[in-house]
Amino acid sequence: MPQPMLAYRLDTLRFIAVNDAAVRHYGYSRREFLTMTINDLCLPDDDPWSGAEPPRLDPAGPPGLRTTWRHRHKDGTPIDVAVSGVSLVFNGRARVIAVNDITERKRAEEELRQLSSRLVRSQDEERRRIARELHDATSQTLGALAINLGVVNESAGSLKPEAREALGDSFRLLETCTREIRTMSYLLHPPMLEELSLPGALHWYTRGFTERSGTQVYLEMPPDLGDVPGDVALTLYRIVQESLANVYRHSGSRSATIRLSREPGEIVLTVADRGRGIPPGVLERDLGKQSSGSSPGVGITGMKEKARQLGGRLEIQSGIQGTTVTVVLPLLQEGARSAGSSG
Incomplete structure (x- = not known):
């Protein structure tokens, strides 16, 4: 099936040519397209997947283009598209883009x-x-x-x-x-999260982990960490558990370092080891695919999801010098978090 293709000027962003597939896909006539700009296809700021403002094309941008946008059909229906394009000399300076509809993939x-x-x-x-x-x-x-x-x-x-x-x-x-x-x-x-707070629970867990596994764990955190909301504390505790389990099962490192710090409006956790690193390709592959229990990807998926649930992010850097897991979670007011999660 022919792929929608559109050409527009880079100085005005106005369309100068579209193919029949674009006309069928978006519902606009060719005459209507020629009165529009590329930004007329973009949705306003309502992207449910990224939460970011929809991209606006920079006329002075790079000659090549490869990105994903949220477009809309003439009837207003959102369309998620993967866009690739090249710049060329055509009626001045123009860009031709090919559009691949990925709405169903995004929904899935x-x-x-x-x-x-x-x-x-x-x-x-x-x-x-x-x-x-x-x-x-x-x-x-x-x-x-x-x-x-x-x-x-x-x-x-x-x-x-x-x-x-x-x-x-x-x-x-x-x-x-x-x-x-x-x-x-x-x-x-762990009842210690309620009885001893997050620092006390982490001290208890890391001490027991060292005794059980023989892996030395160094725990670094400020003495005045302050109150940590219960859902944030539990998530950080679970990520420490999973990270140390991965160190023991996969890295071969005899030590690990946990750092916990509080920044304005957020709390940052890092777990680092000096092991062999995660095998090439594991971090890049689709982490939603469940594989055997020996694969670290399954645990990584769970950790990323726990962070995402609280509006945070999880990043992993891995190489021959070891692996570092970094988690950043926002410190919202308990009431605000409860109200946000109830919607």
């Missing part, structure tokens, strides 16, 4: 983002529920078992040596099980 990408957002929220809710069950039910059951074993222990002197040894083993197993249940519950939903 937005639906995928919304689905990913729901999955991330569901995961956090499920973690919270399991943590509560472990604390309220399983821990209570283990407590009752400890009481019963204590009753048996009162008569340990009348037991055979083998039974006394089994009773001692039972106490040790119970202690191990209780400790592991408590750790698992805290990892799923």
Whole structure:
């Protein structure tokens, strides 16, 4: 099917020629096109994907052009287009662009983002529920078992040596099980975020991570970090968890450095290691595609989505010197964030 093509002057931005495919695609007649400029096709500032003002062509711009714009049909219907063009001498100086309609692709990408957002929220809710069950039910059951074993222990002197040894083993197993249940519950939903604040929770987690993995973690943050909203604190905590897990599973680094700082209106987190870096192509590929559990891309997708939900951004730099994850989250008022998320 022929591709819409349009030519316009670079001094006035007025159309000087369009092909039949452009006429069919946009709904304007050729005569109407010749009274319009390229900017007449652009939508006003209502882009739901970038939130940015729609691009306006710079007449003195580079000779080549490759970008995405939001156009509109004659009836007002938004059209997302990928545009490529070249400048040439034609009635003075002009540019010819070819337009590829990507409206359906953009819609599918937005639906995928919304689905990913729901999955991330569901995961956090499920973690919270399991943590509560472990604390309220399983821990209570283990407590009752400890009481019963204590009753048996009162008569340990009348037991055979083998039974006394089994009773001692039972106490040790119970202690191990209780400790592991408590750790698992805290990892799923750390109560320290409410009890100790974000710095206290990070100190607790990084200390335990070092003990479990042997990876030395250095934590740097100001003593006066201040109050951090609950959703921001939880997101930063989860990203630290995922980043350190990636360090342990993939990087080969024996150390990692976490830095947390507060800037005007935002909070910045970086997690850096000195490992082998992320394999070429992983960061560039479509991170929405779920692959095997051994791939770091799956965790990266979740981290990016968590940051995006709060209006923040996540950037990753990786090379032979290691990998650095940088997260910037806005520090909005709790009420403003709640109102914004409820819409």
